[in-house]
Amino acid sequence: MTFSVSSGIISGSGKNKAQKEPEKHEKTETKKETLALGKMKVLFSEKQIDDRVREMGAQISKDYANKQLIVVGLLKGAFMFLSDLVKRITVPMEIDFMILSSYEGTNSRGSVCVQKDMQTDPMGKDILIVEDLIDTGTTLAWLCHHLQSKKCKSVRLCTFLNKQTSRRIKQVNIDYVGFECTDEFVVGYGMDYNQQLRNLPYVGFFEQEKL
Numbered sequence: 001m002t003f004s005v006s007s008g009i010i011s012g013s014g015k016n017k018a019q020k021e022p023e024k025h026e027k028t029e030t031k032k033e034t035l036a037l038g039k040m041k042v043l044f045s046e047k048q049i050d051d052r053v054r055e056m057g058a059q060i061s062k063d064y065a066n067k068q069l070i071v072v073g074l075l076k077g078a079f080m081f082l083s084d085l086v087k088r089i090t091v092p093m094e095i096d097f098m099i100l101s102s103y104e105g106t107n108s109r110g111s112v113c114v115q116k117d118m119q120t121d122p123m124g125k126d127i128l129i130v131e132d133l134i135d136t137g138t139t140l141a142w143l144c145h146h147l148q149s150k151k152c153k154s155v156r157l158c159t160f161l162n163k164q165t166s167r168r169i170k171q172v173n174i175d176y177v178g179f180e181c182t183d184e185f186v187v188g189y190g191m192d193y194n195q196q197l198r199n200l201p202y203v204g205f206f207e208q209e210k211l
C-alpha cells in the first residue's frame with residue numbers, strides 16, 4: 001500500500017513509532033510526497049471485530065447488571081472501539097472520556113499526565129476503562145493507581161488489543177480483552193500512525209518488505 005501524506009504530518013513525534021526526519025525545503029510550503037509504507041496486512045477484519053465486540057458487550061452487560069456503570073474511554077485511540085462497544089451494552093451507563101499522555105525517558109516511559117480529566121465524579125461508581133491497546137502497560141497501570149485515590153466502587157479495565165510484547169514493563173490485570181495481538185505496530189480502528197489511519201474500519205500493520 002502506498003500512502004500519500006504531507007512530509008510535515010508523517011514525520012511527527014509519536015512515541016514508539018517509526019521516525020522520519022522532515023526533509024529540508026528551501027521554501028516553507030509543505031511538500032506533498034508519497035511514502036511507501038509496505039503492504040498492509042489485515043490482522044482483524046471488520047467482521048471479526050464486530051463479532052468480538054458483540055461478545056464483549058454481552059459479557060459486560062451481564063457483569064454490570066444493577067451497577068452504576070460509567071464507561072470511560074481513553075482518547076484518541078479508543079474512540080471507535082468505545083463507540084461500537086457501548087452499542088452492544090444493554091445496561092444503563094454514563095459515558096465519559098479522558099486524555100492521558102505519557103513521556104519517554106531514556107529507558108522507560110514512566111510519567112503519565114492528564115490532559116483531559118473525566119467530567120463525572122467517579123466516587124462510589126463502577127468504572128469501566130476502555131482502551132484501544134495495551135503495550136508497555138504504563139498508561140493503564142498509572143490510571144488504576146490514580147483512580148484508587150478517587151474512592152470508586154470498582155474499577156475494571158477493558159482493552160481492544162493486548163499486545164504480546166517484551167516491552168511490557170507494568171503488569172496490569174485486564175478484565176476484558178478483545179484480542180491478543182502480536183508485537184506489530186498496528187493501525188486502524190482508532191489506532192494511528194503519526195495521527196493518520198485511525199479511520200480504517202479494520203486493524204492492520206505494514207509488512208516489512210524483504211530485501
Ligand SMILES: O=P(O)(O)OC[C@H]1O[C@H](OP(=O)(O)OP(=O)(O)O)[C@H](O)[C@@H]1O
Nearest residue numbers: 075076077132133134135136137138139
Ligand atoms: O501501554 P502503553 O505503552 O502505555 O501504550 C498504550 C497507549 O498508547 C497509545 O496511545 P497514544 O499515547 O499513542 O495516544 P492516542 O490514544 O491518542 O493514539 C494507545 O492508544 C494507548 O493509550
Ligand code: HPA
Nearest residue numbers: 016135184185186191192
Ligand atoms: O501498535 C501501536 N499502534 C498505535 N499506537 C501505538 N502505541 C503503542 N503501540 C501502538
